[in-house]
Amino acid sequence: MARSARVQSAAVGILIGLGCVALVLRQVDLKQSWTALGRLNGAFLLVPIAVFFLNLPLRAWRWQLIFPPSSRPQIWQCLTVLGIGNMANFLLPGRAGDVARCVLLGRTNSINDSSRTLATLAVEKVLDGLALVAMVLFSIWALQPPPWLLNLLRVAILIFGAALALLVLLRYKTSVLIGFVRKLFRAAHLSSLEEKLDGLLTSFSDGLSAVTSAGQMLTLLFITAAIWVTEAGTIWGLAAALGLSIALKSAIVATAVLGLGLMIPAAPGGLGTYELFGTEAFKLAGIVASSGLAVTVVIHAWVFVANIAAGIFLLAVKGMSLTQLRDQLVEEPAVDPVTQHTA
Numbered sequence: 001m002a003r004s005a006r007v008q009s010a011a012v013g014i015l016i017g018l019g020c021v022a023l024v025l026r027q028v029d030l031k032q033s034w035t036a037l038g039r040l041n042g043a044f045l046l047v048p049i050a051v052f053f054l055n056l057p058l059r060a061w062r063w064q065l066i067f068p069p070s071s072r073p074q075i076w077q078c079l080t081v082l083g084i085g086n087m088a089n090f091l092l093p094g095r096a097g098d099v100a101r102c103v104l105l106g107r108t109n110s111i112n113d114s115s116r117t118l119a120t121l122a123v124e125k126v127l128d129g130l131a132l133v134a135m136v137l138f139s140i141w142a143l144q145p146p147p148w149l150l151n152l153l154r155v156a157i158l159i160f161g162a163a164l165a166l167l168v169l170l171r172y173k174t175s176v177l178i179g180f181v182r183k184l185f186r187a188a189h190l191s192s193l194e195e196k197l198d199g200l201l202t203s204f205s206d207g208l209s210a211v212t213s214a215g216q217m218l219t220l221l222f223i224t225a226a227i228w229v230t231e232a233g234t235i236w237g238l239a240a241a242l243g244l245s246i247a248l249k250s251a252i253v254a255t256a257v258l259g260l261g262l263m264i265p266a267a268p269g270g271l272g273t274y275e276l277f278g279t280e281a282f283k284l285a286g287i288v289a290s291s292g293l294a295v296t297v298v299i300h301a302w303v304f305v306a307n308i309a310a311g312i313f314l315l316a317v318k319g320m321s322l323t324q325l326r327d328q329l330v331e332e333p334a335v336d337p338v339t340q341h342t343a
Contacts, residue, residue, distance in 0.1 A: 016264065016272065017270075017272025020272035020273045021271075021275065023276055024275050024276050024279055024289075027279070028292075029290045032290035032291070033294045036294035036295070037242070037297070040242055041240075041241050041242070043241075045241055045302075046237075047234070047240070048237045048238055048306075051230045051231075052234070052306050052310075054230050056079065056310065058226055058227050058230065060078040060082050061075060061223060062127075062220060062223040063078045063082060063120060065223070066123050066211065066220065071116065073105060078105075079314075081101050081104045082101065083313075084101075084104060084311050084318070085097035085098060085101035085104070086311060087311020087314075087315070088311070089307075090304055100325065115204045118204065119205070119208045122208075123167065123208065126163050126167060128224065129156060129160035129163070131224050131227075132156065132259045132260050135253065135255065136149065136156070136253070136256045136257070137153070139249075139253040139257075142249045142253070143285075145253075149280075152260050156260050156263065159263070167208060170205050171205055171208040171209070171211075228252075232252045232254075233251070234299070234302070235254050235299060238302060239251070239282075239295050242295050244295055246282075247285070250282075250286075253284055253285065254278070254281035254284070257281035257284070258274065258277055260277075261273050261278075262274070270300070274296065275300065278292065278293070278296025278299060279292040279296055282295060
């Protein structure tokens with residue numbers, strides 16, 4: 001069933017990606033895009049290289065701080081697993097890299113242990129989502145966004161707002177939620193699954209326990225802001241490499257649109273959706289669609305190559321191969337009998 005779900009997810013993503021490619025091709029002149037690519041200035045590529053070596057450690061540091069102090073991994077562990085997970089997200093459908101992060105960082109091969117790590121990823125995604133929403137709100141003030149971007153913003157607010165509310169509920173009302181879920185399971189005659197679910201929800205709640213103070217939250221928000229500023233720096237540098245001068249505020253808006261666009265299920269690596277939303281983002285900055293597609297292709301290629309190269313290197317450091325990583329992801333983790341009964 002899991003393999004069938006992955007195949008279906010990949011098929012849906014590929015179809016969506018092809019649809020996005022078709023939408024892009026309807027509004028661009030490929031000859032002009034190719035001409036724009038020919039103006040690539042290699043010297044400006046030093047900017048995204050420098051930014052990448054700053055962005056990845058920032059993300060690893062933030063992830064480390066989200067863990068409870070009692071189970072907080074070392075920064076090098078977070079950096080290694082994060083790099084490998086990012087690589088897997090580009091190569092595999094269904095955000096498989098996030099699954100890889102839960103599996104590779106777990107101290108035991110148990111579902112409950114992975115559930116704790118999954119909670120930290122949930123906090124991470126909500127922080128990034130709130131940052132993207134704030135950046136799009138900035139675009140409303142700085143530019144004149146089209147109606148489709150406002151609709152995307154509404155969807156993002158709904159998704160990330162609901163996710164934030166659910167995390168708060170899981171953190172502070174775990175017992176209430178467990179009781180509600182137990183009633184649902186009993187009504188569905190699935191009482192045998194109650195204990196397992198209790199353990200999973202409790203472990204997930206434990207993974208949220210580090211974010212308990214205003215100071216901790218402010219630190220995470222500050223690091224998140226720095227992360228997305230560096231992302232905007234990457235876009236600014238790669239646009240400059242093609243001789244396209246864009247303001248920093250336009251780079252910020254483009255970063256937000258690309259980030260929100262990636263919420264849509266897509267082919268591995270975001271092929272298609274990345275190009276569509278990137279082209280539309282640069283149109284907001286006053287760049288014609290053909291040039292916008294050119295710079296989006298350069299950005300996508302850079303992000304892909306940088307993350308794959310970093311992931312392969314960190315996988316080698318960890319002493320694993322791509323085949324071993326794939327095999328480890330398809331293994332069914334065993335339920336930890338100790339944490340299973342701690343609810």
